[in-house]
């Protein structure tokens with residue numbers, strides 16, 4: 001197997017991104033995303049590829065002035081543990097800095113993973129109400145057991 005690399009997503013990656021996100025959405029780990037949603041947010045996404053095949057993805061969505069969210073982070077089951085997830089997050093955070101964001105948050109079950117980048121757990125109530133707009137579409141709503149984590153970039 002050749003080395004993997006991370007790059008901004010292109011439109012032809014959209015179906016592979018849906019496949020990755022759906023796989024983990026079925027396990028209750030991610031929110032499902034439609035192909036239409038991925039196309040319209042394609043500029044938010046980074047993908048990891050090996051030999052032209054997409055094996056990982058993650059998105060940075062600008063939520064509000066100064067605030068971004070890491071979303072839809074997924075690495076193909078057989079490719080986990082190789083540093084791809086970390087590289088995806090690092091690329092997304094680099095993009096957040098380029099965009100001039102002050103803070104990035106994530107809603108997650110894997111606190112340890114996000115801590116390595118400096119994210120710290122915060123009360124969910126401290127995040128702006130706007131972020132909950134997607135939650136009503138979540139099968140777990142309103143019994144959300146994810147934790148909110150935030151990283152200050154400045």
Ligand SMILES: CC(C)(COP(=O)(O)OP(=O)(O)OC[C@H]1O[C@@H](n2cnc3c(N)ncnc32)[C@H](O)[C@@H]1OP(=O)(O)O)[C@@H](O)C(=O)NCCC(=O)NCCS
Pocket residue numbers: 024029030073074075076079080081082083084085086087106107108109110111112113116
């Ligand atoms: C979370 C995920 C993206 C990590 O991707 P990955 O490529 O396997 O992670 P990496 O290989 O880059 O791991 C980097 C570090 O994070 C740690 N880590 C990886 N997955 C972890 C997890 N689920 N929980 C805690 N730590 C984790 C690794 O041990 C590694 O640390 P090390 O370098 O000290 O060994 C991947 O496991 C995944 O797709 N999970 C299912 C979907 C999901 O839960 N997404 C996150 C929603 S917010």
